[in-house]
Amino acid sequence: MRVGLAQFKPTKADVAANLDRIREVVDGQTGAADILLFPEASLSGYFLEGGVAEAAREAEDVAAGLGEPPEGAPDVVLGFYERHDRSLFNSVGYFGALDGRYRLVHVHRKVFLPTYGVFDEARFLEHGRDVRAFDTRFGRMGMLICEEMWHSLPATVLALDGAEVVLVASASPARDFSPGTGGMPKNLQRWDSIAPAVAQEHGVFVVVSQLVGSEGGKIFAGGSLAVGPDGSVLGRGPLLEEGVTVVGLDRSAIDRARVEAPLLADLEQALPHLQRALEEARSRPPAGPQGAVGAAGEERAPDQVMPSLPGLDPNETSMLDLDLDLVERVLVEFIREEVVRHRGFERVVIGLSGGVDSSVAAYLAVRALGPENVYGFLLPYATSSSESLEHAELVLKETGAHGRTINITGAVDAYVETNEPDLSPLRRGNLAARVRSVILFDQSARLDALPLGTGNKSERLMGYYTWHADDSPPINPLGDLFKSQVWALARHLGVPAVIVDKPASADLVRGVHDEDELGIAYHRADPILHWFLKGYAPEGLKEYGFPEGEVDLVWKRLSSTHWKRELPTVAMLSSSAIGQFYLRPVDY
Numbered sequence: 001m002r003v004g005l006a007q008f009k010p011t012k013a014d015v016a017a018n019l020d021r022i023r024e025v026v027d028g029q030t031g032a033a034d035i036l037l038f039p040e041a042s043l044s045g046y047f048l049e050g051g052v053a054e055a056a057r058e059a060e061d062v063a064a065g066l067g068e069p070p071e072g073a074p075d076v077v078l079g080f081y082e083r084h085d086r087s088l089f090n091s092v093g094y095f096g097a098l099d100g101r102y103r104l105v106h107v108h109r110k111v112f113l114p115t116y117g118v119f120d121e122a123r124f125l126e127h128g129r130d131v132r133a134f135d136t137r138f139g140r141m142g143m144l145i146c147e148e149m150w151h152s153l154p155a156t157v158l159a160l161d162g163a164e165v166v167l168v169a170s171a172s173p174a175r176d177f178s179p180g181t182g183g184m185p186k187n188l189q190r191w192d193s194i195a196p197a198v199a200q201e202h203g204v205f206v207v208v209s210q211l212v213g214s215e216g217g218k219i220f221a222g223g224s225l226a227v228g229p230d231g232s233v234l235g236r237g238p239l240l241e242e243g244v245t246v247v248g249l250d251r252s253a254i255d256r257a258r259v260e261a262p263l264l265a266d267l268e269q270a271l272p273h274l275q276r277a278l279e280e281a282r283s284r285p286p287a288g289p290q291g292a293v294g295a296a297g298e299e300r301a302p303d304q305v306m307p308s309l310p311g312l313d314p315n316e317t318s319m320l321d322l323d324l325d326l327v328e329r330v331l332v333e334f335i336r337e338e339v340v341r342h343r344g345f346e347r348v349v350i351g352l353s354g355g356v357d358s359s360v361a362a363y364l365a366v367r368a369l370g371p372e373n374v375y376g377f378l379l380p381y382a383t384s385s386s387e388s389l390e391h392a393e394l395v396l397k398e399t400g401a402h403g404r405t406i407n408i409t410g411a412v413d414a415y416v417e418t419n420e421p422d423l424s425p426l427r428r429g430n431l432a433a434r435v436r437s438v439i440l441f442d443q444s445a446r447l448d449a450l451p452l453g454t455g456n457k458s459e460r461l462m463g464y465y466t467w468h469a470d471d472s473p474p475i476n477p478l479g480d481l482f483k484s485q486v487w488a489l490a491r492h493l494g495v496p497a498v499i500v501d502k503p504a505s506a507d508l509v510r511g512v513h514d515e516d517e518l519g520i521a522y523h524r525a526d527p528i529l530h531w532f533l534k535g536y537a538p539e540g541l542k543e544y545g546f547p548e549g550e551v552d553l554v555w556k557r558l559s560s561t562h563w564k565r566e567l568p569t570v571a572m573l574s575s576s577a578i579g580q581f582y583l584r585p586v587d588y
Contacts, residue, residue, distance in 0.1 A: 007244070032244075043062070062078065079092045106134040145168070145170070155202065164204055217475075219240075240330065325492075331364050348374055350452045356486055358392075363490075375404070375443070379408050394498070482529065
């Protein structure tokens with residue numbers, strides 16, 4: 001049996017267009033694959049929020065939309081948002097090429113709906129209630145969707161129900177690009193441990209198809225996977241690319257694996273006892289007051305429980321290390337996806353300050369779009385340092401991007417001299433930053449280009465930027481990188497050392513650097529920010545030896561600037577308020 005792992009980039013919410021492209025993939029794989037496995041939400045894209053109802057289809061309509069299968073066409077396994085029995089589900093359907101048309105053989109509705117972090121499925125969808133195997137012309141199958149594989153019971157149920165192959169449709173956004181993960185995001189590395197474990201425990205094939213593309217900045221990396229009953233990897237899809245990887249499954253491998261390790265047979269023997277134990281566990285009253293139990297069995301109050309990590313070193317920064325090759329590749333793909341594919345532009349404009357952030361953004365943009373499609377603007381004010389201009393010119397020379405200098409002194413001073421002659425240096429700096437933003441957006445209109453953001457995560461978390469200026473561009477490749485990570489990426493990309501190694505400065509006030517205004521260096525602030533985002537409180541970090549003054553300073557900046565990281569606060573007066581009730585993703 002040949003299974004094709006079909007990595008797919010759906011067009012957001014355009015079901016008809018996605019069906020057209022799926023039919024093209026089916027035509028291209030006719031004769032090459034027996035089953036074609038597409039990812040979760042292939043008909044519409046994954047992150048639809050309130051748009052799920054508009055994109056949902058009945059399973060029989062999907063079968064009809066697949067059209068007439070060509071002679072020798074594969075069966076199709078397809079993830080989609082389903083309208084069923086007046087409810088909405090995240091579903092995967094098995095559509096058999098039978099009697100000259102595609103017929104629905106089985107539909108599985110997702111039981112585990114992730115609703116945490118970036119996920120919000122349970123708000124818009126109903127939970128499935130059933131997990132079972134089913135028969136096809138190629139043998140007995142089972143289907144799961146993404147998170148269901150991260151729980152032990154669903155795959156176990158399918159194996160006990162006779163499934164020989166577990167077909168998994170997944171849309172797993174890439175996250176955690178630390179080194180040592182085999183050149184893939186850490187969440188995909190987790191799939192590399194889950195799939196073989198399930199296959200070995202039950203003596204089944206596990207085949208996982210992953211979505212690819214960028215949806216509102218959430219990047220699906222692909223890396224689909226097929227695993228044999230002995231846990232061996234049989235095939236793998238590429239990272240970040242569409243395409244079909246065909247893998248052959250030899251049924252005799254199931255027999256060999258189950259003879260060598262009869263774990264499924266052992267489970268069947270023990271199942272009655274386990275079922276009784278499960279019922280007893282569910283019927284026991286809940287545990288007493290929450291708290292941790294010490295070595296002698298005494299219970300400690302929650303506020304006495306130490307964090308799960310054995311210890312934090314205030315001088316340790318390795319947790320911020322990145323697989324820079326992979327990060328470069330992902331950010332280049334992100335720019336292509338968000339600029340060209342989703343928004344229909346070919347060019348970008350960037351404000352080049354001569355600093356490391358805008359330099360890195362320019363290098364990435366040139367690699368994504370080509371130097372002919374990147375326009376760097378130097379926007380000096382009277383107090384701008386000559387060094388900044390020299391370094392911005394150096395970036396243009398090294399990248400080959402277009403360059404233009406527009407001096408903003410006259411525009412800023414005309415306002416100041418006429419209306420605010422006593423303007424403070426801080427206000428003047430913010431005014432200059434906003435004037436630069438206005439010019440960039442005007443130049444983007446002239447060039448039919450999209451402004452590209454350059455702000456980093458450290459600045460965003462500490463509120464160290466001018467609102468509706470630095471943060472105004474519609475896409476930003478650097479916004480989830482701490483400043484220290486941007487420096488590392490800059491060295492990796494080959495940004496000139498003279499730019500990377502100089503003190504960070506917004507260059508809004510002559511001679512003032514970021515550290516002067518923040519009161520702390522980025523290499524000290526970034527680890528503290530990292531642990532705050534991991535759930536550690538200020539007092540906890542102090543107990544681990546982080547300097548009290550630094551912790552308090554970073555905490556105050558972080559907790560007092562949430563408003564700068566949100567859209568304008570609108571008074572909610574209706575049950576259709578935008579962003580509260582009316583929810584559509586940015587790329588819908």
